[in-house]
Amino acid sequence: MKHMYAPAGMEISDAEEIAGLLQVRLADLTDLSLTLKHVHWNVIGLGFTSIHELMDQQAEVVRGMIDEVAERITALGAIAGGLPTQVAENRTSDADYALGRGPVMAHLGALDKVYERVITGHRGAIERVGDVDAVTEDLLIGQTAKLDLNHWFIRAHVSDTEGKLATAGTESEMEAAATSAHLLQPGGETERVESEDEEELVPLT
Ligand SMILES: [Fe+2]
Secondary structure, eight states: OOOOOOSTTSOHHHHHHHHHHHHHHHHHHHHHHHHHHHHHHHEESTTHHHHHHHHHHHHHHHHHHHHHHHHHHHHTTSOOOOSHHHHHHHSSSSSSOSOSSEEHHHHHHHHHHHHHHHHHHHHHHHHHHTTTOHHHHHHHHHHHHHHHHHHHHHHTTSBOTTSOBTTTTOOSHHHHHHHHTTTTSTTOOEEEEEOSSOEEEEEOO
């Protein structure tokens, strides 16, 4: 759909470009909020209650960000694309979150990668909008501070006393889950099991 107007004092072409970029941020944040609820429901094991509750707190914060981004898109003169298909098309990940039911530490390892991707996307957007739209830049900077804080709450669980992350060097959510899953059971290991529908991490007993 053709972009018809821009905020006062802004070029339509700039508003259109920034709205397009925000659609991707909207999709990533929506994907993140759904993933946090998914973990809220499907996490198991030692530490369940604190992570179950933390996931709800973080999902609430992220839902607030979704609304801010969507309403900035509409203020820029575009349509906020928050429907499921639009989210799946626009998000920077190419698949849904990798874990199903799984232990606390496996989910926290995987969530470290999820936050890494979303925050990197926000920082990239801040770089791009800075010259033409300080209002969107300000919005994204404020959100990135909150995302960094949420990320720290995840990372504090997978860090050692030197500050080294168990997920360091991992590429995928499943790989990060595997390197973190043993942390509540020193010396413990996990194995990766592939089922028909999805991969599951199963602690070795
Ligand atoms: Fe709940």
